Amino acid sequence: MKLKADTVDEYLEAIPDERKPYFNKLRETILKNIPKGFEECLSYGMIGYVVPLSAYPDGYHCNPKLPLPFVNIASQKNFIALYHSGIYADKEVYDWFVAEYPKHCDRKLDMGKSCVRFKKAEEIPFKLIAQLMKKFKMKQWIDLYEKNIKKK
Numbered sequence: 400m401k402l403k404a405d406t407v408d409e410y411l412e413a414i415p416d417e418r419k420p421y422f423n424k425l426r427e428t429i430l431k432n433i434p435k436g437f438e439e440c441l442s443y444g445m446i447g448y449v450v451p452l453s454a455y456p457d458g459y460h461c462n463p464k465l466p467l468p469f470v471n472i473a474s475q476k477n478f479i480a481l482y483h484s485g486i487y488a489d490k491e492v493y494d495w496f497v498a499e500y501p502k503h504c505d506r507k508l509d510m511g512k513s514c515v516r517f518k519k520a521e522e523i524p525f526k527l528i529a530q531l532m533k534k535f536k537m538k539q540w541i542d543l544y545e546k547n548i549k550k551k
Contacts, residue, residue, distance in 0.1 A: 401444050402474060410446055414474045421520035422479055425472055425528065432529040436537035437469055445473035445482070455541055460549045469540055470532070478509075478516040479523065485535050487513035488547045492534050496527075503527040 404410035414422050429448060430439065437448045442465075449466035452458055459465045471482040486493050500508045503524035509516040517523045535543070 404441060404444075407439060407441055407446055410441060418474055418479060418520050421517075421523055422472070422474055424525060425479065425481070425523055428525045428528050429470060429472065429532055432532035433470070434533065434536045438466070440466070442466075442468055442471055445471040445480075447471045450537055450541060454537065457549075467541065467544060469535070475516075478518045479520050481515045481517070481528065482513050483515070483531060484513055484548075485540060485543070486515075486531075488543050489534075492531075495534075496531060499527055499530070500524065 402410055402413040404413050411419075411423070411426075426446065433448055436450070436454060438451045440447055440449060442449055447468055448470040449468050452466050455467050457463060457467075459467050469484050471480075473480045473482070486496055497508060497510075503526060504522050506519060506522050509518065
């Protein structure tokens with residue numbers, strides 16, 4: 400399910416009513432805890448938190464005209480998704496997140512490479528997400544991206 404939206408506000412309006420409180424709390428958790436410098440925007444049809452081109456003019460290697468993505472959140476057909484590029488790029492952060500998750504949620508972790516799926520919105524571990532957001536300052540994310548992801 401891709402929501403039709405051209406702005407963050409339009410995206411938020413399009414979220415099903417039963418998910419809005421949880422999605423809004425997830426967004427608020429991110430905004431409150433993500434380090435300075437990242438910008439919120441619509442990115443790849445989701446709400447994204449990116450390194451602006453003014454801070455990293457090279458942009459994203461897949462399309463250098465786009466800002467470097469860091470985190471995205473989306474309301475999908477059967478779940479709320481959190482895409483965190485740092486989990487994908489940094490094994491220590493991945494291992495930390497996987498080990499901490501059961502301490503914050505009784506439900507089994509449903510995760511892809513960078514995608515964490517929350518099928519029960521009321522079970523989103525907001526405190527854990529807050530901790531995760533603080534793991535990378537913008538410069539650290541750029542350095543890790545250049546080292547582990549960017550095609551040279």
